[in-house]
Amino acid sequence: MGVKGLLSFMQNSCPSACVMVDLKEMAKKHQQANPGCMPTIVVDAMSCLNYWYKPDSWVHGGQWREYLSYLKNFIETFRVAGIKLVFIFDGVVEQKKRLTWVKRRLNNSKEIAKIFQFIKTNRQQPGRTMFFIPSGLSTFSRFALKSLDQDSFCSQREADYEVAAYGLQNKCMGILGEDTDYLIFNTVPYFSINSLQLNRLVTIMFSRENLCSTLRVNITDLPLFACLVGNDIMPEGMLQGFHQKCMASYHPKNESHNKRANMFLAVANFISSVPPSHRLRIVEETLPLGSDMTLLYEEMESYLLPGQQSPWLFPKMPHSQAVADEQERAMYPDKEILQLAKEQHFRGENSMIYNILCRRETECSNTLEDEADSELPGQALIYRPLRQHIYALLVGTEKDSSGIRPAVKEWYVYPGNQLKQPDIVQAVDLNISGGTPSLRTLWLTKRSEAQVQRYCTYLACFHIENSMEFQALEDPIAAVCCLLIYLLLQVDSLSLEDLDAFVAQTLCLQGKSADQLKQLQLSHVDSRAVHLGFLFVRGIITSMGVNSACGFPFHMDNLMPWKVFDGKLFHQKYLQAHRGCSVEELLEGNSSLLTQFQNLKSLICAVCISRSRTIESKPRGSTFIPERQEGRDPCFSQPNRSYMNPLYHYQDRRNHWRGPESRSSRSRFQHSGRRYRLGYQGHRGRGFQPTSRWPR
Numbered sequence: 001m002g003v004k005g006l007l008s009f010m011q012n013s014c015p016s017a018c019v020m021v022d023l024k025e026m027a028k029k030h031q032q033a034n035p036g037c038m039p040t041i042v043v044d045a046m047s048c049l050n051y052w053y054k055p056d057s058w059v060h061g062g063q064w065r066e067y068l069s070y071l072k073n074f075i076e077t078f079r080v081a082g083i084k085l086v087f088i089f090d091g092v093v094e095q096k097k098r099l100t101w102v103k104r105r106l107n108n109s110k111e112i113a114k115i116f117q118f119i120k121t122n123r124q125q126p127g128r129t130m131f132f133i134p135s136g137l138s139t140f141s142r143f144a145l146k147s148l149d150q151d152s153f154c155s156q157r158e159a160d161y162e163v164a165a166y167g168l169q170n171k172c173m174g175i176l177g178e179d180t181d182y183l184i185f186n187t188v189p190y191f192s193i194n195s196l197q198l199n200r201l202v203t204i205m206f207s208r209e210n211l212c213s214t215l216r217v218n219i220t221d222l223p224l225f226a227c228l229v230g231n232d233i234m235p236e237g238m239l240q241g242f243h244q245k246c247m248a249s250y251h252p253k254n255e256s257h258n259k260r261a262n263m264f265l266a267v268a269n270f271i272s273s274v275p276p277s278h279r280l281r282i283v284e285e286t287l288p289l290g291s292d293m294t295l296l297y298e299e300m301e302s303y304l305l306p307g308q309q310s311p312w313l314f315p316k317m318p319h320s321q322a323v324a325d326e327q328e329r330a331m332y333p334d335k336e337i338l339q340l341a342k343e344q345h346f347r348g349e350n351s352m353i354y355n356i357l358c359r360r361e362t363e364c365s366n367t368l369e370d371e372a373d374s375e376l377p378g379q380a381l382i383y384r385p386l387r388q389h390i391y392a393l394l395v396g397t398e399k400d401s402s403g404i405r406p407a408v409k410e411w412y413v414y415p416g417n418q419l420k421q422p423d424i425v426q427a428v429d430l431n432i433s434g435g436t437p438s439l440r441t442l443w444l445t446k447r448s449e450a451q452v453q454r455y456c457t458y459l460a461c462f463h464i465e466n467s468m469e470f471q472a473l474e475d476p477i478a479a480v481c482c483l484l485i486y487l488l489l490q491v492d493s494l495s496l497e498d499l500d501a502f503v504a505q506t507l508c509l510q511g512k513s514a515d516q517l518k519q520l521q522l523s524h525v526d527s528r529a530v531h532l533g534f535l536f537v538r539g540i541i542t543s544m545g546v547n548s549a550c551g552f553p554f555h556m557d558n559l560m561p562w563k564v565f566d567g568k569l570f571h572q573k574y575l576q577a578h579r580g581c582s583v584e585e586l587l588e589g590n591s592s593l594l595t596q597f598q599n600l601k602s603l604i605c606a607v608c609i610s611r612s613r614t615i616e617s618k619p620r621g622s623t624f625i626p627e628r629q630e631g632r633d634p635c636f637s638q639p640n641r642s643y644m645n646p647l648y649h650y651q652d653r654r655n656h657w658r659g660p661e662s663r664s665s666r667s668r669f670q671h672s673g674r675r676y677r678l679g680y681q682g683h684r685g686r687g688f689q690p691t692s693r694w695p696r
Contacts, residue, residue, distance in 0.1 A: 002160075002180030003226050005260045010211060013261045017210040023191070023201040024081045030173040031082070040084040041191070042167045044177030045145075045152070046159060048193045049137050055518070059115065059125045059368065059525060060567025061533025062134035065514040068562050071144055077198055083173075087145050088163045089138055091154035091351045093363055096298075098411075100232045101363070102419045108132070108366040109413065116370045116527055123524040134567070135367040135534050136541045142348035143560055154348040158302070160185075165305045174205070183208045184226045184303050186219050215268035223303035224283075224312045228267050233299045242287050246270045279312055332357040332395075337439050349556065350548040356394050356408055361422065362387075363411035368534045371415040375493035376531055378414030379538040382490050384425060386542055389461040391427035392436050393549040432460040442551035454553035461546045462486045463611065469603050475558040480506050481600060483539045485607050488615060495618035498532060501573040503600050504586040507593045508573070509566050520568045522575065528620060529574040533567045540565065578620045 010017045027039035054070040055063035078085050093101050111132065118126045145152040155162040160177075164185035167175050174189040175182050182190035189205050196203040212219055227234045228242065243263050250266035274282050284293055300313055309315055332338050338357060345354035352362050367379055387410075395406040409422035417423075430436045442454055456467050462482040464470070470478045484502055488494050509517075540561055547554050557563075576586055587593045608615055 002182075003184065003229060003231050005264070006180040006183065006229075009261050009264050010206060012258075013264075014211055014214040017207045017214065019205045019207055019210075020202060021191070021205045023078075023083065023203065026173055027081060027083050034171060037171065038084045039082060040086060040170065040172045041078070041174050041176050042163055042170070042172050042188075043085055043087045044159065044163045044175065044179060044182075044193075045087045045089045045141060046138060047178040048176065049133050049141065050131070051193045051196065052141070053133055053137060057125065057568045058131060058134060059119065059530050060571045061368075061530070061537050061565065062137070062140075062561060062567045063517060064140065064560070064562040064566060065512070066518050067137075068144055069514040071141070072148055074198065075145075075148055075150060077201065081201055085150060085176075086166065086170075086172075087142075087150060087152040088159055088166060089142055089152070089154050089348060090159040091156055091345055091348075092158075092355060093411075094158050096233055097158070101411075105366055105413050105419060109371075112366060112368055113371060115368065116372065116530070119525050119527045119530060123526075125525050132366075132368060135537045136561070139541055139544070140561060143556065144562075146348070147557065147560075152348050154345050154351050156342075156345070161302065161305075168305055176203075180206075181226070181231075181303075182206075183211060184222045185305060186222070186308060187305060215265065216272050217268050220311055221268075221271050223300045223310060225268060225271060226303065227296055227299050228271070229264055231299070233302075234296065239287075243267070245286065276311065280314075283312070331360060334440070337443060340443060344548065350545060352390075352545045353394065353548045356391065360395065360407070361409040361411070364413060366413050367538055368530060369415075370527055370531045373528065373531060376491065376528070376535070378417075379535050380410075380412035380414040380417075382487070382535065383538065383542045384410075384412075385428065385490070386461060386486060386546065388425060388428035389430050390545050390549045391425070392429050393439065393442065393457070393461075395427055396438075397427045397429045397436065430457065430460040431463070431465075432457060439549075442549070450551075451553065454551045458482070458546055458550045458553045461550070463489060464607060473600075475554045476563045477506065477600065479543055479554060479559050480564050481604055483536070483543055485604055487535070487539065488604070488608050489611055489613055493618075494615070495620075496615050497577040497617065497619060498574070499601065499604065499615060500577040500583075500586060501529075501570060502536065503597055503604075504577070504583075505566065505570040505573045506564055507597055507600075508586075508588055508590070509564070509569055511590075512566070512569070517566050517569060520572055522568065522571055524575075526571070526575060526578075526620075529571045532574065533565075533570050536565060536570070537561060537567075580619060 023041075030039045031037065052071055052074060053067060055066040057063050075085060111130070115126055115130055115132060118130065142152050142154070153162075160179055160181045163175055163177065164182060164187040166172070167188040168186075172188050174191050175187065176191045176193050176196070178193050183206055186208075190208070192204040192206065208219060208222065212222070215225065217225060228239065230239055243266070246266035246269070247263060250262070250269050252262050252265060270286070283296075287293070287296075297313060300310060304310055304313075341354045341357050345351050355362055364380060369379055370376070371378075387408075391406065391408050395408070397405055399405050405426045407424045407426045410425050411419060411422050413419070437453060437457055441450075442457065445453075452467075455471065459465070459467050459470060459482060462485060464482060464485060470481065473481065480502075484499065488499065540559060544556065544559050547556060547559060573586055583594065583597060584591075587597060605615060
């Protein structure tokens with residue numbers, strides 16, 4: 001991000017601009033200079049994610065309780081030093097940055113392919129040099145910070161602008177991040193997160209004053225400098241001819257500089273040589289014919305914070321907020337709903353909702369998924385039907401005068417998608433009594449029965465019709481069951497072993513600390529388990545979108561991964577389940593979890609069977625240990641039959657499944673006060689078929 005090559009230029013050619021500072025001492029001086037004002041650092045949260053994620057394991061889907069403990073320690077260190085932190089996250093991808101965003105996503109896809117190739121070859125996690133942040137880290141970090149009583153916000157334009165503006169307007173002691181654009185903005189000091197030594201609270205401060213001294217330009221010249229040397233918006237290809245002209249007329253005194261450093265100095269020399277009275281004309285004449293001067297001027301303006309002017313630009317009235325509000329209302333006319341969505345977005349509760357209402361557009365970055373695994377589609381495609389129900393709630397499904405249903409532009413990464421243009425995805429109605437409810441009904445109704453409607457609407461998005469059994473569950477467990485049912489209905493290759501692993505890890509997680517999870521040891525890393533772990537995490541994020549659209553039937557805290565998922569724990573359960581281990585081993589000998597495991601699995605399977613989805617046993621590859629000579633799985637013994645799921649019993653080495661009463665091809669079992677009927681096909685079948693509609 002920022003100006004390409006500027007950081008290395010400062011480190012190698014302008015070392016005086018890189019100053020090691022003690023943040024505790026700076027905080028004391030800042031407080032002396034501003035009595036009654038607590039020293040505050042505004043944090044560019046997106047550029048800090050790599051630094052914050054300290055857990056050693058990162059390929060399994062996220063070690064969320066570990067991450068939460070590291071984040072808590074980070075905050076506590078600053079608190080003890082008397083420094084307040086304010087966190088700002090990216091809330092939107094501006095159209096001018098879409099091309100850059102696409103290029104990064106395509107490059108990420110190549111890196112992810114290398115990660116999976118490494119895992120398949122070595123059966124281990126790659127080293128930190130191949131580190132890829134877990135899916136949803138920015139989303140979950142916002143909620144983690146809220147839970148730790150921190151001020152955390154989502155930007156309504158490019159985050160670096162709002163970070164720089166916040167720092168200047170609130171007289172902060174500095175900005176913490178890793179983006180050279182903070183040198184270009186005329187704002188408060190900029191501290192490096194990558195150089196931060198947390199135990200001592202020392203880091204590098206990048207001095208824009210010393211940078212300007214080396215370049216021999218003024219601070220107000222930096223926006224033009226950034227545009228002319230090339231940044232995320234101004235393509236280097238457009239500027240090549242200009243760079244050559246500058247280099248031809250510049251004679252460096254220090255021959256030790258590299259080519260790019262000399263280009264920086266040459267461009268700065270050109271800027272300083274332009275007479276003030278002819279600035280705009282000379283810049284226009286010097287740039288190559290056909291250059292987009294409008295782009296240049298707009299990009300220079302984007303570096304000007306509120307109240308600032310540039311000597312290189314004509315004074316311009318600030319963009320009217322009234323015009324921005326009118327553009328939003330043109331997309332979604334209900335002002336009250338729009339205001340609620342904006343407030344949720346600002347608080348970081350769900351940017352997806354606000355962007356869909358205002359722009360009819362949404363995006364999703366890369367996740368760790370194996371493009372070579374033909375049995376597991378991309379997560380973007382798996383969750384698309386769920387998103388289509390979200391769109392129905394947000395923008396409706398009524399056709400316009402041209403007969404076209406409302407649709408949303410999706411910039412979602414999935415195998416084969418080159419992101420040359422967005423996918424146009426139409427909203428799809430929910431199958432719910434009374435039809436798809438409106439946002440006003442879900443968000444604004446205060447009646448007691450409104451919460452029941454919100455809950456039923458949430459379930460309907462996951463294709464679940466009966467809510468009675470789910471309402472009896474704790475919210476985090478109910479949300480996991482909804483997600484697992486949806487995945488089993490969408491992905492045919494998911495097996496009973498996969499289901500066992502997900503349910504077992506959800507239950508076992510409840511009693512584990514971050515330290516216990518950190519100490520877990522895995523025999524090896526399985527690429528499919530990695531894929532499934534991240535698929536589940538993406539499901540959690542999508543569930544949060546459903547929850548927001550439905551008016552929050554669940555408290556958002558109950559959907560957080562540190563309550564329902566740990567990547568390494570899931571990986572352990574996956575390996576165990578595919579080895580054919582017993583339920584007792586999956587549940588770590590905790591007999592108190594047995595009934596809950598049985599009931600949850602029964603509930604999930606019942607809903608799937610009602611939708612004609614049979615879930616088969618499919619032990620995977622080398623993770624499955626063949627039976628011994630006795631003809632039984634080594635993890636299974638006859639006395640353990642009573643501990644198996646009420647729906648299914650492990651039968652013989654062919655891995656056929658039978659009902660709990662072997663004397664009959666049909667059996668009934670009791671669950672939550674209801675009776676259900678199972679059909680059994682015998683050894684020739686590969687699973688159960690329903691003998692009647694469920695529930696009966």
